[in-house]
Amino acid sequence: MTEFELIRRYFTRPARQAVLGVGDDAAILRPTPGHDLHVSVDMLVEGRHFFADVDPVALGHKTLAVNLSDMAAMGATPRWVLLSMALPQLDERWLAGFAEGFYRLAERYEVDLVGGDTTRGPLTLSVTVMGEAPQGQALCRAAAQLGDDIWVSGELGLGALAVASRQQGLAEQPWFTACRQRLDYPTPRLELGHALRGVAHAVADVSDGLLADLGHILECSGVGAEVWAECLPSLPAIEQQRATLLPYLAAGGDDYELVFTAPVSQRASVAAIAATVDCRLTRIGRIVVGDKAHLLAADGREISLQRSGFDHFDQA
Amino acid sequence: MTEFELIRRYFTRPARQAVLGVGDDAAILRPTPGHDLHVSVDMLVEGRHFFADVDPVALGHKTLAVNLSDMAAMGATPRWVLLSMALPQLDERWLAGFAEGFYRLAERYEVDLVGGDTTRGPLTLSVTVMGEAPQGQALCRAAAQLGDDIWVSGELGLGALAVASRQQGLAEQPWFTACRQRLDYPTPRLELGHALRGVAHAVADVSDGLLADLGHILECSGVGAEVWAECLPSLPAIEQQRATLLPYLAAGGDDYELVFTAPVSQRASVAAIAATVDCRLTRIGRIVVGDKAHLLAADGREISLQRSGFDHFDQA
Structure with a gap:
């Protein structure tokens, strides 16, 4: 399985809120007029933020949840996320589980996964979340x-x-x-x-x-x-x-x-x-x-x- | 040095284009009306994307450059970036060099570093870039x-x-x-x-x-x-x-x-x-x-x- 097959199989679902989702040099999003854009990133490293034997469904959930939490703390509505992953190997069962946990939470809050990056390396997950709130209403x-x-x-x-x-x-x-x-x-x-x-x-x-x-x-x-x-x-x-x-x-x-x-x-x-x-x-x-x-x-x-x-x- | 001191010392410069930059749960950005938002992320892992002994100034430059390249390929103007880093140790000389290379390029293109995340782990760098182009003018x-x-x-x-x-x-x-x-x-x-x-x-x-x-x-x-x-x-x-x-x-x-x-x-x-x-x-x-x-x-x-x-x- 190549990087592109991996993305196609596990991380490409329709991006309902994007002009252009996964698959180009960048995703294209159309911010809501009158709103500010809120952005945050959290990186999770195996052995530091999660145990090596954690259930991949739970890890998929948590990787997204900790980022959505930052939007909650701003009073913002999360709309789009990017996911970059360094993976030590291509374990399809692990990937399917991770994607399941990630998407289940994403769909609950109508958040679109619009892009990302995958590479081989020590297991590291980095999610960028983008949300919106009416101008001037952020909770700082x-x-x-x-x-x-x-x-x-x-x-x-x-x-x-x-x-x-x-x-x-x-x-x-x-x-x-x-x-x-x-x-x-x-x-x-x-x-x-x-x-x-x-x-x-x-x-x-x-x-x-x-x-x-x-x-x-x-x-x-x-x-x-x-x-x-x-x-x-x-x-x-x-x-x-x-x-x-x-x-x-x-x-x-x-x-x-x-x-x-x-x-x-x-x-x-x-x-x-x-x-x-x-x-x-x-x-x-x-x-x-x-x-x-x-x-x-x-x-x-x-x-x-x-x-x-x-x-x-x-x-x- | 704690995580917060690290960020304060090396990665906090005024964000001229942000409503709120580094230091809250999220950065707050104000997109330009009539423009689409272009977002992309690239992750670099030691030993795969760069040699372990690479000059940190060069690495700072390249980590940002590969992301700006994605904006170039969309015809978009990069405006904001987030930087997440897993670092094996706190090497101040390395951090100073990395920040120098990163900011030198960022300032050349008037791109603001508005947030990020740092943690201990195998050297991994992930940059999210956000740019803008007039609606409908993207190069896909x-x-x-x-x-x-x-x-x-x-x-x-x-x-x-x-x-x-x-x-x-x-x-x-x-x-x-x-x-x-x-x-x-x-x-x-x-x-x-x-x-x-x-x-x-x-x-x-x-x-x-x-x-x-x-x-x-x-x-x-x-x-x-x-x-x-x-x-x-x-x-x-x-x-x-x-x-x-x-x-x-x-x-x-x-x-x-x-x-x-x-x-x-x-x-x-x-x-x-x-x-x-x-x-x-x-x-x-x-x-x-x-x-x-x-x-x-x-x-x-x-x-x-x-x-x-x-x-x-x-x-x-």
């Missing part, structure tokens, strides 16, 4: 304001707990299956991102860990935050181990929830949004004067964690 | 017509000769320096691509080899071609070895010239364009009834090559 990191509530969607720490469980042989834990499902099949919070336009101030997705991603909001906005440890949402099965597992909730990566700030005056709106999206929204802190996030225990003492998030160049 | 592969002339820009075979020279220890050849320069610093034919709007029918860039890339035009257009071996342009120093080196001229990859078809009635226009761009344009054949390219000797006999181009999954 730099928009947090003093006194804002801080909210987070869904549950925290599941992805990191799944990774740690696997690495440390904790698969017997009662929460393992739910965590593994979240690690393999994260849900991009696109409906939530849309709903937050005009309601939230600053938004980011939680890919590197809550405190790290909130930290980006704080740095961009020039503010600080207090975060209430006992409020961080997690699974009921994890509650009894909350104290031990707090580092995963506060600093674990791979959750793909949204963390956002909104003025106190929008609490009713946020509650109304929570009723329409398929994840809970939890108020976990507030924006204060300062330049970083302080994780506070119920008695107000500050909790110090060894690390605040995942860094791809961290040697640990 | 499917537009070749019977009777069209076939033209190619510049010289052919230099990139492949440089690779072969290096692999086979032919560095003593008189043409080696020129070939190595072309391999390391290919010139995207952007001025030519622009000039061909309204003149050429079908256009592709020569990345996998002349016959392979012309083959894509033929397949997309449902036509065949005759290509005149003795007309394939090369360096004067190579002329005396033309017969031996013909496979490199006809099927070598990594040239990043443009191959295009144009009606006979446009010969004067093509000549006029040749006078304004910094590369020669050579008529090398014509579009005929059929479904593939036939390489013909001066006496009309067909020349058969072992392979027509470079395929990333070819085991050879």
